[in-house]
Every structure is written in C-alpha cells, then in structure tokens.
Amino acid sequence: MKFDTPATTNPIDQLKVVGKPVDRIDGPMKTTGRAPYAYERHDAIPDIAYGYVVGASIAKGRIASMDLSRAKAAPGVLAIVTAAEAGKLTKGDFNTAMLLGGPEIQHYHQAVAVVVAQTFEQARAAANLVKVEYVRSKGSFDLASAKDGATKPKDGGPDSAVGDFDAAFAAAPVTLDETYTTPDHGHAMMEPHASIAAWKGDKLSLWTSNQMIAWGAGDVAKTLGIPRENVRLMSPFIGGGFGGKLFVRAEAILAALGAKAAGRPVKVALTRPLMFNNTTHRPATIQRIRIGTDRDGRITAIGHESWSGDLPGGGPETAVQQTRLLYAGANRMTRTRLAVLDLPEGNAMRAPGEAPGLMALEVAVDEMAEKLGMDPIDFRILNDTQVDPEKPSRPFSQRRLNECLRTGADKFGWSRRSRTPGQTRDGRWLVGMGVAAAFRNNLVMKSAARVRLETSGVVTVETDMTDIGTGSYTIIAQTAAEMMGVPLTRVNVRLGDSSFPVSAGSGGQWGANSSTAGVYAACMKLREAVAGKLGLDPATAEFADGRVRVGNQSLPLEKAAAQGPVTAEDFMEYGDLTKTHQQSTFGGHFVEVGVDADTAEIRIRRMLAVCAAGRILNPKSARSQVIGAMVMGAGAALMEELVVDKRIGFFANHDLAGYEVPVHADIPHQEVIFLDETDPMSSPMKAKGVGELGICGVGAAVANAVYNATGVRVREYPVTLDKLLEGMPVLA
C-alpha cells in the first residue's frame, strides 16, 4: 500500500481500541521475569558457552604482539578469537570502526579478542591473561582544538542559507552571538549489548538485542562475509536502546566468531565498563548561535553553526537541523562541520541532532527574549511560522507549538515566574522556572507486516518491528484489534525476528506510526481476504465485535478461517507528502528548579511537557515515553558527561558510578499533556512520534530555569554546581 494522499476516514478512526490508555500487553511477562531477553535464551538453545571481550588499552595505534598462551591454557577455555584468526572481516555499512580490531586499533576498548570458556567466570579470568603489546600513535582527542580543522561533511546537506544572513545580522538592532557546548553522552540503557550465536552448518542464528533487525541481519552477513539469507536475527525483547542498539555491535560478531571457533553456541554480553568506549555515543558539540531581531522582537537573522567530531569515515551530530524549521526569519544560515577525533565512534542517541541542538538553541532564545525584555513564551509565539521558513510554499502538516506553549504556561503557573532572575526564594532554595520549545521531525519509513486470522479466531501479527521498551507490542495489537474488530485479548503479536516481514524498526521516533501503518496495510488486505472467504463485499464490510457485517448479514470472523488460517501480508510505503508538507512534532517543556543558595546544588521541582504529535495511539505508553525522555533530558542538563581524557583518548568515567544518570530522587512530579490532534499527512494512523520529542528541549528548559533561579547563565553542559558557585549569593 502506498500512502500518497492525505488520510480520510478509515477503520482506525473508530478509536474503540486505538487511542485508549491500555496497559502494555507484554507487561505481565516483564514484571514476572518471563520475557526472554537475549542473554537468557536457554529456552531456545542448549549447551551455551560463554564469551568475554578483551578491549584495547590504547586509543590509537597498532597491536605489536599478542600472547594468548596463558589464556589458552587457563581452565575451561574453549577458544580465543582475534582479528588474526578470524579470517577476513568487512566493516558493516552502519559501523564506522571495525568491531574486532587488530592489528590497527581505532579507539579505546575496541574489541581485540573474545575468549570462550565453559563458564562466564572462566572466560573472564582467561580474558585477563591475554597479553597485548601495542604501539601507540598520536591521536586527536580534543574537539575544541580539532574544531578549526573541521571540514564540511560529505552527506546530509551540511550548509543551508536563505537571504543574506551576514548583512541582516549586522543590521539588526538587537543581536545575540553566543557559543554553547554539549558533552559526549552515553546511552546507558539498562540491558547491555548481548547476543547468543549458534551455527547450524553455514547458517547462523543470533539471539540479540537490536533495534533494527533488517539492518542488523545485513551487517552481520556483510561483516562475516556470508550470504544474508544465512543469518537469522531474533530480538523479541530489548532492555532499552536509545539508539545504542540501532547497529550490530561487537558482542554479536564476537559471539558468532566464538561459536564458530568453539563449535558450540556462545553468548557474549558487554560489561558495563566496556560499553562506554566500545560502543557508540552521542558526540559532543560546540555550537555558535547568532540571532538578530528588530526592536519588536521579530527575528530578521538566525544562524546556527555546529562542530562535532568522529572517527575517519564517521558522521556529524546534526545539531542545527531544528534551526532550519523552528522559527521564522527571512535571513537564515546553518553550518555543520566535522572534525576527526580518535575517540570511540559517535552515532545516534535519542533525538540525534535536535536533542543537543535544542539544548543550545533554546537557551539562546531565552537569552534573546531577555535582551528584548520579552517573556520567552511571547518571543517564541511572535516568531512562530506555519510554513517551512526556507521554502514558504511548503506548509507544516500540523504545527501547534503556540498552543503547546500557551497551554503549558497556563497549567504550570508560568505567570508566577519572576522575569528578573534570582528573585524567588523558598527557604534555602532559589527557585526558578524555565521553558523551551520541543521540536522533532516526524520521519516515516516503509514498514511491512504479516497478519493471520487463525482458526481459533485469534489474529496473529508478525513483523520484524522491535519493542525497545516503548510499547510496540501494545500499539500494534491495538491497531490489529481495531482493524479486525476483535478485542485485544484476541491479538497475538510476534516481533523482532528477521524471518518476519521487514518493518521500520525502532529509531528516530518513526517506529510507532510507521510500524502500525504497516500493520494497517496488512490488515486491509486481510479484511479483503476474510470478506472474500465469507462471500461478503469487502468494500462495505464492517469488522466489529468479532463479527463481519454487511447490511443485515453478520458472520463471526473466525468463520473465514474454518478451512484454515487466512494470511495477508503488505507494507506501507510513502509518496510525496513529506516533500509537500513539513512533518514535525512539537511541544513545550516547563521546568521549575530549586538551587541551594549555599551549595548551588540543583534539584528539579516540577516538570511539564505539552506535546502535539498527531494521534496518540496509546496515551499510557506515550506518556511513559515522554516522561522517560524528560528524565533523560534532565540527566543531560544536570549531570551526564562522558569525560574525555585528552591525553589518553578515552572516556574516563566509563561505569555507572562515574557516568551519572538521574536516580529517582532527582526526578520530581512530572506531567504530560497531549493536545488532541490528528495528522492526516503522516499515515492512515494519523499519528507521529513522541519518544524523542519528549527529550527535545528539556535540557534547555532546565538550564533556563537555573538561570531564572540564580541569574547565572551556564552555556557549557552539564549545568553542575561548580559552574554556579561563583555567581551565588554571598554567604549569610
């Protein structure tokens, strides 16, 4: 099915199941420990040996020699695989560095060996006996010093320009020119990267934890040099990904190589201290923002430049992309530059681009409003645009940013905010409020599904879509239930298997809308097939209450499967609506913080997000997505930073004691409001993504609240107390 004209009324609009805040259908399995995660698949495969990864101890250079003799002789050891023994490996399309390094070392903790043994403890102990001699070479580890040598990345339209930014900025009566920095961030998901590999002849089965099954199967095949049809990936449950599991990582390849070498199934999980330097991370940015307005606060010039770094062949953090679309202004400029850094490879993390981009832009907007003597909400509303400001003939499909901000202001009590910073006290706390716009583009991806009406009347859905904790199982079940007119209890959803039809996968907040649209397409086909079997007119057949009706004729759904299951498979693909209309999601984040007047400790007191993101398929799971994203945004604002040791070239704080993420005590009352919206340009579901919108702008709202509380403007994230101390009130 191709979606190339705006959606009209369709079965989803009944909203009998879709749009309801139902509990997640996989919840009981998770809360009772029965949901099978990758490392625990003893149910699927017996006799599993254990692999343990050895990471490189230098950031850049070569392996001079490896001594495996002691490790090989250690108790229980079955096999050791290094690049020297692995045979030819090819870098995957989605990887920047080799997943098994050697002799060249491209980054710290790049895997150099996997040790396979009978038990985990034996593998770990033997891994510590692997002796590697390295020859170090000089690397580039400091973004600030590599910045001036940064170049224009090849892909992704690194520059944009409309009008004459320089002239307009120079002529503007009110201007801002500030530079902001965001540090490297780790995904720090609960479940580490984990895989079990088993070979049957030349066919490989991988039970893994991966957000994008088809990409993964392709890259496993490419890396190992085997036909893609010989690879089967299964990833039905994923303990968090946030982009860190979009791609095949070392543990999957090393499990496969270890299993081949050991002649039996092998499981490998990355240990937490290895994860931060071995896998991907959100790259640090340096961002310069310039805004010029007229005296009334109308933007006449807006420019955003961003610098980030990556290994050779890597890509930039696209931190400027929201600035092309978020506010009006006739003269515009963005530039993205990429420096070579020999740090671990950078890649996508929840809302790549917008998450760090808005951390800068939305502080700049707050600063600009202050210069103008305007309320920051009024300033944003004044500069709203309902069309793509680079191409005014192209409207937004829906854009209700102003309503998000106004609704939020009302609910949050924004009018109680003192416009002058440092004025509000509550005992020992300096109290402040901050706001930021949330913006994230809505991406649509081709997505397929297979649906089957079983003889029992149960509807089975199969797609390689993944549920990374987001609620995919539930919204897919809701979609199938709505389409086929059955209760949720009569839908069985099977996900995350490369033998199922290829879905959109989980990334870029495209998963919910795209994967359910694929299920919609397959269900439309199944409805036709069912109606045909029942001798009813498919065009007028209504599916409700487990029955199919045309006029006075009403037959039970399962009757269509009396002679055997009825199967249909289809996909949804997209035409030009994304070109003719800009599809984005919007929100307003409101944050109140308290800053301890003595110690400058920052504690968030209240958070509110108001989101306009199309039809909300399940308000409960969508709310969970947004509050989780708000927590992640709070972490980015206040504590998360992979600290680069620029001498050695690694992230020094590479465990969860050093890389702090928020704990319960950091997160206060959170509220989420979804504006009632449908977007007929997005898909027949009329839905859009929310999982990344929720993080976009949170960091800036927190930073703006800290400024409002203290009068100290911090432009280098994270906003930690040491950056505030000098500006705090004199001790009593």
Place this chain on the structure above:
Amino acid sequence: MRAFSYERAKSPREAAAAVAADPTARFIAGGTNLLDLMKLEIETPARLVDVNGLKLDEIAPTKDGGLRIGALVRNTDMAADKRVRKDYGVLSRALLAGASGQLRNKATTAGNLLQRTRCPYFYDTNMPCNKRTPGAGCSAIGGFTRTLAVLGASEACIATHPSDMAVALRLLDAKVETVTPDGTERSIPIADFHRLPGDTPQVETALARGELITAVTLPKPIGGTHAYRKVRDRASYAFALVSVASVIHKDGSGRIALGGVAHKPWRVEAAESALPRGARAISEGLLAGARTTSQNAFKLTLAERAIGAALAQARA
C-alpha cells in the same frame, strides 16, 4: 576474577592469624566493595576468609558512657540504632547519605572503613596506578580530577576516600578496635587509622597484615547540633563532591570534618577554635595547604559554603 578458596573463620584471632600467614588472603564481610574489585581484578586474593560468623554484630554501651559498634554491624542497623540516632546523629545521617538501601543492608562497619577509592583511574586496570602497582605512576594527575583530592594529596596519588561513615567517625573521635594475629588487641584513634598517600598510596590504613577490626568505639556523647551535609551532582546514590560533618554547640564552638576532599576524612582540630567566627574563619585553617586543579578548585569554595550552611542550620 581469579579463582579463590573460601573458608569461614571461627574466631577473630584465628581469622587474623589465617590472613597474616597467607599474603594472598583477604577478609570478606559484606563484600560490597571487594567483590566488585575482584571482578575487575583490581583485587586478586587467592583466599577469602569469611568473618561474617564472628558475632561482631552487636552495639553495646561502653563503661565510660560511649558506644561500642561491632565490626559486622550492618550500616542499615547502625544508622537505625536508637542510641546512635539520639546521641550520634551525625553518624546516622552520614550512613544514610551513603550508597543505597540494598548496599547498606549488606555493608559492615569495618568494610565501610576499608572501602577503597572510587578514582576512575584506579578502576581501569589499563591505567597506571600507584595503588594497584606501586611505582607505576598516577594517571589521574593531569587527567580527570574533578572528583579527586584537594588536600593532603601527593605526587604519587590524588585519590579520595569515599566513605561518609568514616567522616562522621572522625568527627566523633571514634577508635578502631582490632585484634592482631598474635591475639593482642589494640585501639587505633580514627585520626591515625586512615593514612595520607605520601609515597605509599597502596598503604591506606594503619592496620598490620592480618589485623582484624573487631569494633568501633564512640566516646561518650558530646551533645550539640549534629548535621551531615553531603553535596553531590545527583540527589542520591553518588559519592560526595564535598561532605561536611558537623557538631555545633550553642556557644558557636564545635567540630567540622570534611569528606570527598582527601585520602582520609579531613579534620584539623587546631582550626576549630575559629568556628565561632564563621565558615570563612575555620576554612582558612581547615583548607590550608590545599592544592587544586582547574577541575576541582571549586571544592574549596563549596566546602566553605557548605560549612556556612551547617553553621546557619545549627543557629536556626
């Protein structure tokens, strides 16, 4: 983790003798720190002597009106003890500021005193560290130092001691009771228990090889307003950037000890006479000789301000 043998000790003296006789042996109690370090092969004992069964888990009054807290009293139990809460509030508060409920249920008095630094370079065995390999050098110096020591550090080590409990014990002039392998008992003033790194940062305490902590004794209560202010980047489950243990009397006199700034709990008794004159006055003596980096210089300002907060709270 290397393979190790495991045995249960039958008496404190026997435990001490067993560990003294075998350089590869270590005591294990709660194991909340030791097992993690063994998994990373930062600690590589070949033999573990489990002291959990030694009945050192009582809290009892002492003859001179103080309290004797057994080495194996779990942190949770110590923090909840009515006598501790009533007379040594700073200790209870310090305990509750540390770790998590689960860890406190497992962690012991002695183990808390003996926990090792959280310096990130100590934790990465690829990095030279004089604590792990004496003479190897210190990779923290010149690196990521934001959380590291500003007082009493050396050219060999800038690690901090992570304990909150120990800071309160230092403030309270506790004594550490031990039994040595030959059965002698001794009592070590807490001020002498933890060492500054000097040239031998691998030697962290005054304990001799095999010497086993049996208890910590607290002198009789000193009254005053007790507070423990732990300042950290997140609200819970983090080590202190700076912590302040304080007992302040009505006349403004009192005691101050700091955590998160040195290789041991930091207290300068001579500086305490300045306490009635305020935070700045005591900080001059307490923080004298500090050596900071651009990343951790804030700890001095923070310590002074946190002391000021403690004084203000006591006055209120």
